[in-house]
Amino acid sequence: MAIRAVVFDFGGVLFDWNPQHLYRKLIADEHERQWFLDTICTQAWNTEQDAGRPLAEATQVLTDQFPHHKALITAYYERWHEMLRGPLPEGVAILKALDAANMPLFGLTNWSAETFPYAQANYPFLRCFRDIVVSGELKLIKPNPAIYDASLRQVRAYLPDIKPGEVVFIDDVADNVDAAVSLGWRGIHHVSAEHTAARLRELGVGF
Known part of the structure; x- marks a missing residue:
């Protein structure tokens, strides 16, 4: 898939x-x-x-x-x-490469609704995302399955027929990745940018 x-x-x-x-x-x-x-x-x-x-x-x-x-x-x-402190350059490089390859990109972050606007205002690379789920806005938090359901609904606003197995989720917390995988998503536990890039390519994502 x-x-x-x-x-x-x-x-x-x-x-x-x-x-x-x-x-x-x-x-x-x-x-x-x-x-x-x-x-x-x-x-x-x-x-x-x-x-x-x-x-x-x-x-x-x-x-x-x-x-x-x-x-x-x-x-x-x-x-x-x-x-x-700022962006992690190697992770952002993957994001920008995927964006340049026209891959639809979305965010799913555990972040306070009151502090997230600072990031939006100060880090232009966030414009690569079509949409972002912020836990503090929904009052749901990873690894609660409900926040992944909210994220998938957001993705489907752009790609109505997408299946969970056609979505890959990247997170540095293994439990959060496991929660996504349990719902049928593909998952990548981010331990380094090199590892994540390699796993994306193994999944057939070209960038």
Whole structure:
């Protein structure tokens, strides 16, 4: 079955996003910094915002719980753009090559609805996508099967007769890829741009 559309995850594939990029500026000691990110502003807490919780509410929850760390907690979203170091050039090169080959491209990202507009405004390569599903806008998050259903509906707005097996999903989180595969999609676990490019070619995608 030929691949007729490619769906990209963003963080770790196209974007270098990491709270460490900001907190290295705020907490000099490596162990103290890691404790803060493992204990207070955790990835699980951030995921709640990717699933639709308002940033102000999320910040208030933590500042109430950890008032002595209020300044560091508040910085997380006030200076969020400093965590987004920028594009991952090799991943973006694959995206642009597929776009130049006229492959229909779509996005499926776990991302807060409040911070995603910054990326849209500052990274023109996102215009390669025909459409993008943002978890925070839907209040659904990968690997929930419902968000893949929403993505496939989006693809079908452009390619009405496309089948799940004609879509390939690229993500750096194996569980997210497995969820897509369980729904009949083709999947690529992104561990490097070279690996992803090779897998795309194995699937018959020319670019």
